[in-house]
Amino acid sequence: MYTKRIIPCLDINNGRVVKGVNFVNLVDAGDPVEQAILYDREGADELVFLDITASSDNRNTVVDMVEAVASKLFIPFTVGGGIRTVDDFKKILRAGADKVAVNSAAIMNPQLISEAADKFGSQCVVVAIDAKRRADGTGWNIYKNGGRVDMGIDAVEWAKKAYSLGAGELLVTSMDHDGAKDGFDNELNKIISDSVNIPVIASGGAGKPEDFYDAFTKGGADACLAASLFHFKELGIMELKDYLHDKGISVRRNAGL
Amino acid sequence: MIAIIDYGAGNIRSVEQALNYLGIEYVLTSDADVIMNADRAILPGVGNFKDAMDNLNRLNLIEPIKAFVKTGRPFLGICLGLQLLFDESEESPGVKGLSLLKGKCFKIPASKEFKVPQIGWNSLNFPKKCELFKGIPEGAYVYFVHSYYLRAEDESVVSATTDYGVKIHAAVSDKNIYACQFHPEKSSAVGLKILENFVNL
DSSP: OOOOEEEEEEEEETTEESSOOOOTTOSOTTOHHHHHHHHHHHTOSOEEEEEOOOOGGGHHHHHHHHHHHHTTOOSOEEEESSOOSHHHHHHHHHTTOSEEEESHHHHHOTHHHHHHHHHHOGGGEEEEEEEEEOTTSSOEEEEETTTTEEEEEEHHHHHHHHHHHTOSEEEEEETTTTTTOSOOOHHHHHHHHHHOSSOEEEESOOOSHHHHHHHHHTSOOSEEEESHHHHTTSSOHHHHHHHHHHTTOOOOOOOOO | OEEEEOSSOTTHHHHHHHHHHHTOOEEEEOOHHHHHHOSEEEEOOOSOHHHHHHHHHHTTOHHHHHHHHHTTOOEEEETHHHHTTSSEETTSTTOOOOOSSOEEEEEOOOOSSSOSSEEEEEEOBOSSOOGGGTTOOTTOEEEEEESEEEEESSGGGEEEEEEESEEEEEEEEETTEEEESSOGGGSHHHHHHHHHHHHTO
16 A cells, blocks of 8 residues: 655755764764664655755765765655755766755756756656745745745745646645644645645644644645654654554555564 | 666666675676676666667667576566566557567556655555565565556566556566566665565575
8 A cells, every 4th residue: 555654854964964863872873874774774764865064165075975875775865955956966866865855946947847857757856845824824935045035936836837847746844834843734735735746745843643644634745754853752753653554544664574 | 696787777876785785796787798697687777668778779788688588597677677578658659668578558547646656655465476575575565656557468477566546567577587666775674675585586
């Protein structure tokens, strides 16, 4: 049976995990490879690495990291943050990532989506959308540069455009819900999910198992992404999957053999 | 020695990484002689059916692949590498596949519940016994990324199926030919076990 996916997100700065899991037995809590292996063992279905390295001088560190991760991790992983060109896609994919997430660069140059999809296939093009509800309550706008700049573009319209240009998945982060731990933005996710025929990954707001259940049922999400909830061991992935299974959501539970 | 057939397919690096991790020796090659001298061969694949056949043609690899399969040595197709073993695909009308097995690939019908491509983990059913799945329980999950799916003409070759709105022939085996639509190199412990099984055939 096809399953809903649970995806931990790791923030990477200069090739190191910024907010890592506090596992006592870790030799090096900042090592992305060690973190990735642990998440695979815990039953994560995929991983997302978000490169938050500010300096462009250090951009190559992410390629090195991707190579190191790909040599030890045998579940799919996505790399995002600072991707600007088709050549960036190529470098990251060649290093062993399965998918690349683009955000600001795709807003500024939507053709990047179609060019990357033509060249590498839609399945590896993830368009990340940071959305925030408009003050007048009529919908959501998209933001670029890590949520700093309101583009004045409707999030649902942008999602449809990204889909039509060849995006393979949409990673939708609710800026209103992010960090609040009070549930995903199911209204936003549902509208987007109903508007496109590609998987939607819900992000922003995970605080408890029920939030994931709601995202899959009310929000129409195909996958849920969370960061701190998993990093700080507030919720174990297997524990979450057992909960979802008991509630009738299809999830992959036999991660090991 | 295992030959990974190099024709520019997208997932070659991942297949290499998995074999490296398992400590299995391999050679990445597009040289017909090297392929013919290997004791096993893997045909990986991600991408477009026509592009893949064009590349195999351009590299003069079609006949060597067929000749290798005739030797009776174990051969594994992965993802598009499974589809290429059959006659044709709706993805590229009029383009002939390798026709080592009979059947055709169709576009997965998209719906609200089953989006296309299928991206994610799905469980396997085993309609017959296959050495590739030794030690793997029915219902095990593997990772799929595809828009087209196989319907083998002779269902007796189907060694695994999965459901995604339609019944998908997820793996086949016929004598020394093995192939899977899913990605063992991305299917965690289950996938690594499948690759190990192939090496131990």
